[in-house]
Amino acid sequence: MTRFDTNAPNFTRDENGFSWSPTPEKREFLNDVFDMITKK
Numbered sequence: 001m002t003r004f005d006t007n008a009p010n011f012t013r014d015e016n017g018f019s020w021s022p023t024p025e026k027r028e029f030l031n032d033v034f035d036m037i038t039k040k
Helices: 024-038
Strands: 011-014 017-020
Antiparallel strands (some): 011 017
16 A cells, blocks of 8 residues: 655645645656656
């Protein structure tokens, strides 16, 4: 089971539940990894 910090700034909650979006640092990391994978 995965646990998230629901008080983190990249979590939002509405009537449908929780939403998560990556922080700017995580987004940059994900973009770097994607770039590395697609250049193989």
